[in-house]
Amino acid sequence: MLITYHGHSEFLLETEGGLRILLDPFNPDIPFAYREVEADIVTCSHDHADHNHIQKVKGHPIVINELGFHSPADEVGITGYPSFHDDVQGAKRGKNTIYLIQIEGLRIVHLGDLGALPDEKTLQMLKSADVLLIPVGGTYTIAAPEAAALAKRLNARITIPMHYKKGTQGLQNISSAEGFIQAMLPLIPSQQPLLRITHQDIGEAPRLVLLDVSH
Numbered sequence: 001m002l003i004t005y006h007g008h009s010e011f012l013l014e015t016e017g018g019l020r021i022l023l024d025p026f027n028p029d030i031p032f033a034y035r036e037v038e039a040d041i042v043t044c045s046h047d048h049a050d051h052n053h054i055q056k057v058k059g060h061p062i063v064i065n066e067l068g069f070h071s072p073a074d075e076v077g078i079t080g081y082p083s084f085h086d087d088v089q090g091a092k093r094g095k096n097t098i099y100l101i102q103i104e105g106l107r108i109v110h111l112g113d114l115g116a117l118p119d120e121k122t123l124q125m126l127k128s129a130d131v132l133l134i135p136v137g138g139t140y141t142i143a144a145p146e147a148a149a150l151a152k153r154l155n156a157r158i159t160i161p162m163h164y165k166k167g168t169q170g171l172q173n174i175s176s177a178e179g180f181i182q183a184m185l186p187l188i189p190s191q192q193p194l195l196r197i198t199h200q201d202i203g204e205a206p207r208l209v210l211l212d213v214s215h
Helices: 120-126 145-153 178-183
Strands: 002-007 010-013 020-023 039-044 061-065 068-073 076-084 095-103 106-110 129-134 159-162 191-194 209-211
Touching: 002 159, 002 209, 020 095, 020 129, 039 076, 061 068, 076 120, 120 145, 129 145, 145 178, 159 209
Parallel strands: 020 039, 039 061, 106 129, 129 159, 191 209
Antiparallel strands: 002 010, 010 020, 068 076, 076 095, 095 106
C-alpha cells in the first residue's frame, strides 16, 4: 500500500495491484496544488466542495458518499460511520462520514471533517486501526488537543495528521500541525514524502508520520 498526501484531507491510496482510492478530493479554491487524479474509487466524507470535488478525477470512478458497508472492488471493504462536522450535532455544518477502508490486510480510517467525538459504538469499531488519518487544524474540525486525545484513544499503529495549514498552503484560518505534534509527545513524527506499508511490515513503521504534500 502506497499512501500519498495531496494536502487538506485528500489522500491517494494505491495497492500493489494498481487499484487507486482517492479520499476527500478538494476543489481549486483550496490553496494546495490542484491536479487531476486517476482513481478507481473515491470516498467523500461530506457534501462540501473542498471534500467532494469528484470533477478532478479522471475516468469513471465508483463514488462512495453514504453510510454502511460497501464492496466496490474485489477484496476491498469500505464502511461509513456517522459523525458530525461540528460540536452541536450538525446544527452548524451538518453531518460527516468516517470511512474505515479494509484492503490488503490493512485497516485505514479517514475521519473526514470530524467536529466532535463519535459515539462510543463507533469509537470501538475504529480502535486499533493500522492507519489513522485525523484532522488537527481546528475551526472546522476538532483542534489539536482533542485530536491528540482521540488519536491516543484510538491507538492506531500509524497516525497521520491532515486538514491543517502549512505556510501559505491550506486554509489560513486553521492551525498548522505543530500544536498536534506537541500534544502527541513523547512521540516524535517521522517526516516522509509518502508512506509505503504492507500488513507484514507495518510493525516496523513509525507511530506518528507527517507526510509531505505531493506536487
